[in-house]
Amino acid sequence: MLQMLTRRRLLKAARQTLRLLVIVATTFLGLLLITFLIGRVVPIDPVLAVVGDKASPEVYEKARIAMGLHLPLWKQFFIYIGNVLQGDLGTSVLTAKPVTEDILRVFPATIELAVTATIIGVLVGIPLGVFSAVKRDSFLDHVTRVIGLLGYSLPIFWLALMALMVFYAQLDWLPGPGRVDVFYEDIVEPVTGIMIIDCIIAREWEIMRNAIWHVILPALLLGYYSMAYLSRMTRSFMIEQLRQEYILTARVKGVAEWKVIWVHALGNCLIPLITVIALSFGGLLEGSVLTETVFAWPGLGLYLTTSLLNADMNAVLGSTIVVGSIFLGVNMFSDFLYKVADPRAR
Amino acid sequence: MTNRQNLTGARAWLLTDTPDSAFQAASGRFYLGLLEFFRNRLAVVGLLIIITLVLTATFAPQIAPYDPIATDLASRLQPLSADHWFGTDEMGRDIFSRIVWGSRLTLYVILLVAIIAAPVGILVGTVSGYFGGVIDTVLMRITDIFLAFPKLILALAFVAALGPGIENAIIAISITSWPPYARIARAETLTIRNSDFIRAIRLQGAGPIRIITKHIMPLCLSSLIVRVTLDMAGIILTAAGLGFLGLGAQPPSPEWGAMTSAGRSYILDQWWLITMPGTAIFVVSLAFNLLGDGLREVLDPKSDS
Amino acid sequence: MKNRSGINEILLTVNNLQVSFPSPKGVVDAVKNVSFSMGREKIGIVGESGSGKSVTGRAVLRLLPPYARVRADDIIYRGRDLQSLTEKEMRQVRGQGISMVMQDPKYSLNPVRTVGKQIREAYTIHHQVPKQEARAQALQMLEAVRIRNPEQVYHLYPHEVSGGMGQRIMIAMMLIPQPGLLIADEPTSALDVTVQLQVLAILDDLVSQRGMGLIFISHDLELVASFCDRIIIMYGGRIMEMVDADKLHESTHPYTRGLLNCLPKIDGDREPLPTLERDDAWLDDPVNRAGAL
Numbered sequence: 001m002l003q004m005l006t007r008r009r010l011l012k013a014a015r016q017t018l019r020l021l022v023i024v025a026t027t028f029l030g031l032l033l034i035t036f037l038i039g040r041v042v043p044i045d046p047v048l049a050v051v052g053d054k055a056s057p058e059v060y061e062k063a064r065i066a067m068g069l070h071l072p073l074w075k076q077f078f079i080y081i082g083n084v085l086q087g088d089l090g091t092s093v094l095t096a097k098p099v100t101e102d103i104l105r106v107f108p109a110t111i112e113l114a115v116t117a118t119i120i121g122v123l124v125g126i127p128l129g130v131f132s133a134v135k136r137d138s139f140l141d142h143v144t145r146v147i148g149l150l151g152y153s154l155p156i157f158w159l160a161l162m163a164l165m166v167f168y169a170q171l172d173w174l175p176g177p178g179r180v181d182v183f184y185e186d187i188v189e190p191v192t193g194i195m196i197i198d199c200i201i202a203r204e205w206e207i208m209r210n211a212i213w214h215v216i217l218p219a220l221l222l223g224y225y226s227m228a229y230l231s232r233m234t235r236s237f238m239i240e241q242l243r244q245e246y247i248l249t250a251r252v253k254g255v256a257e258w259k260v261i262w263v264h265a266l267g268n269c270l271i272p273l274i275t276v277i278a279l280s281f282g283g284l285l286e287g288s289v290l291t292e293t294v295f296a297w298p299g300l301g302l303y304l305t306t307s308l309l310n311a312d313m314n315a316v317l318g319s320t321i322v323v324g325s326i327f328l329g330v331n332m333f334s335d336f337l338y339k340v341a342d343p344r345a346r
Numbered sequence: 347m348t349n350r351q352n353l354t355g356a357r358a359w360l361l362t363d364t365p366d367s368a369f370q371a372a373s374g375r376f377y378l379g380l381l382e383f384f385r386n387r388l389a390v391v392g393l394l395i396i397i398t399l400v401l402t403a404t405f406a407p408q409i410a411p412y413d414p415i416a417t418d419l420a421s422r423l424q425p426l427s428a429d430h431w432f433g434t435d436e437m438g439r440d441i442f443s444r445i446v447w448g449s450r451l452t453l454y455v456i457l458l459v460a461i462i463a464a465p466v467g468i469l470v471g472t473v474s475g476y477f478g479g480v481i482d483t484v485l486m487r488i489t490d491i492f493l494a495f496p497k498l499i500l501a502l503a504f505v506a507a508l509g510p511g512i513e514n515a516i517i518a519i520s521i522t523s524w525p526p527y528a529r530i531a532r533a534e535t536l537t538i539r540n541s542d543f544i545r546a547i548r549l550q551g552a553g554p555i556r557i558i559t560k561h562i563m564p565l566c567l568s569s570l571i572v573r574v575t576l577d578m579a580g581i582i583l584t585a586a587g588l589g590f591l592g593l594g595a596q597p598p599s600p601e602w603g604a605m606t607s608a609g610r611s612y613i614l615d616q617w618w619l620i621t622m623p624g625t626a627i628f629v630v631s632l633a634f635n636l637l638g639d640g641l642r643e644v645l646d647p648k649s650d651s
Numbered sequence: 652m653k654n655r656s657g658i659n660e661i662l663l664t665v666n667n668l669q670v671s672f673p674s675p676k677g678v679v680d681a682v683k684n685v686s687f688s689m690g691r692e693k694i695g696i697v698g699e700s701g702s703g704k705s706v707t708g709r710a711v712l713r714l715l716p717p718y719a720r721v722r723a724d725d726i727i728y729r730g731r732d733l734q735s736l737t738e739k740e741m742r743q744v745r746g747q748g749i750s751m752v753m754q755d756p757k758y759s760l761n762p763v764r765t766v767g768k769q770i771r772e773a774y775t776i777h778h779q780v781p782k783q784e785a786r787a788q789a790l791q792m793l794e795a796v797r798i799r800n801p802e803q804v805y806h807l808y809p810h811e812v813s814g815g816m817g818q819r820i821m822i823a824m825m826l827i828p829q830p831g832l833l834i835a836d837e838p839t840s841a842l843d844v845t846v847q848l849q850v851l852a853i854l855d856d857l858v859s860q861r862g863m864g865l866i867f868i869s870h871d872l873e874l875v876a877s878f879c880d881r882i883i884i885m886y887g888g889r890i891m892e893m894v895d896a897d898k899l900h901e902s903t904h905p906y907t908r909g910l911l912n913c914l915p916k917i918d919g920d921r922e923p924l925p926t927l928e929r930d931d932a933w934l935d936d937p938v939n940r941a942g943a944l
Contacts, residue, residue: 320495
């Protein structure tokens, strides 16, 4: 491999990285522009939101200048960019704390769900897709396709409610909303923000068990959607690969059938699957908004909807920027992985 | 005897190997596509459900037995019965009637989003793909920026700014829906752009507008129709999600997502408040998925569903 | 299975092979009543698209899709009845007994693995040896197909090599387990004319050196005639004729004559070439089995 690092290739890699950085930067700026414009389009007067409608004209004007709203729009935008890059997303009207602080507090809970769901989706969805593609039109194939179809058609908030009703209300197998039972709240020190890890750090084993029980249902729910999507895409990719001539070559060589499927064919599927997994992560961020609402899960999604219902524009826009940035980052990373993994793309 | 001859005549005309006109050839292809489509039972089911939706929405006043908005607190939270097929909600309103009327809202959302997002997407995509260069780079950057947001999140942000309401929800969803269409249209345009027939038309003196609108756009249609239909399922879910959060059509509008949300408190004993509207959303979304899959098999034979 | 018997040893016997596929129009016979025997010689199977020539090759290796119905009185390789083997036993025959080279290395090589790794795999399936030894074998094989810098090529990916080199890699990969019989399915059809001759020469050399049998499937009658010892001409899934290559031009079978007459000759007259006429009656006629062993 080292012999490949000729000067020419290094320059090429540098150029590609630069191009990638430019793309990331411009997309991020565009992201900020959109949220900025949304913020300025609000029919509610932001100054009034701060000073109240009983304020005198002098106070109003002072506040207006303090908020920088007297400046031309493009100047405001530059200030906005500067603020964001410094980590200042404004102050939440609801909590009276900096939005950034709020988001850092709630963000890990969402990541906990999204990551767990992705893992479920990958570990269950991809093998299901493989089996489905190999044994086409078998019972397993039909079941997988139905599961996939349901995943595209069932409203997640409804399924969440149904799941709560069945497993919590009727069967009492799983605990109800929230990350832990009510009387366990606020006991464990939030170090990482991920409840289970924090419990381990604090050696609160009973609370940890409680937390694990609580995370099962929302994680499974989101995981189902991830699994439906990944199994469908895997099936599609696998069918395409199994049609290819190099699969015949492998069989002619005498390669064992399991290896033909799981190493040769799936190996070629993994590359486009990287992109698919990244996209599914974005879908999970979306699904998380509704899931957190149903399960009272204190994550970014719940924060976003609460802020929204309270017209807390700074919080809403701040959350939007964060979610958009995460999604952008995940996509960029997957593009990068794609280039590394696919020899044809180098 | 005469009828059978006519049928053979029409079919013979459609299926001939030597059509006399472009119209005949196109009709023949359409007929064959139709036959293939109807062979897919699931797709037909999807189509029937959607037709039912349209009919329900059109004839809502005739179909719904009760006024969807009128409250009747005396008969609140009634279970399913002969009087109230889907029971009553917390305000005593007949759920079946509300769902029937709610189909109008669903249809309204779908149609408007499709009418707004698809043309914008096709336009951006074809222009971007045809002209290339700076125009392409700029338009694709813009498209990518919109794609960088998960759809629901951006829709939420827009609704936050514009305020709740069904029109704002439609605008918000449309704004997040057009980018994939732009990408598809651009991909198709790039494939076609350098083909000989485009060169021929250009030699005949056709300007870019004519080329794009009359020649390139029609060729993008088939993949776009498939994509739009499949997207409809997601759009219904997004709209319902917004309704669930209280950001869509405002009460007392019988919007299915909002109905589901209102039923949350009664989940234990009066399960029909949530189940009925939720099932409605599910069924319609499923129908579009089935229809879209069926269309894809007919229009895009390369892909494997 | 590897000791070489006399030159007259029969490697492969196929008797009454029939392959059918289900189709919307009913069951279609892709191959019907195909029988032949071969030893350490080069046999060409020639035919148009759809004549069943490729299907025949794959049927011998039992690599047709599961919905294909394969029946034969005999498919015997070196005394072993291939039809009676389990899948596991058949996998041992593949590569080590019978191997196959396919048409286009762009598609027949795994795009995400290095060329060297793929050749190595062909070896380690049949020989449990450490990685280093397999690598050495692979490099040796690359040299045998006249690749000048095997060390460098070893690390390349299929998309980084030319068509001719890719096909040579394919040959290396298929010959490394030392099969007794090689099926070459249109091995040069995807190559430029100049490269075709090079690859054929390499194939010829290796097959002769190793005392292998070769089944050369092609649509190119002239090419097969110049390269092979005997020719089987197929049409519509049936064998029309079997002739020695040097007696090809004396053939009297109407289909063969038709094929020959369609070929442009440099010293021919200036009249338009005749169009090949096909007679469905040929599908029922008894086969001319001149030249069968």
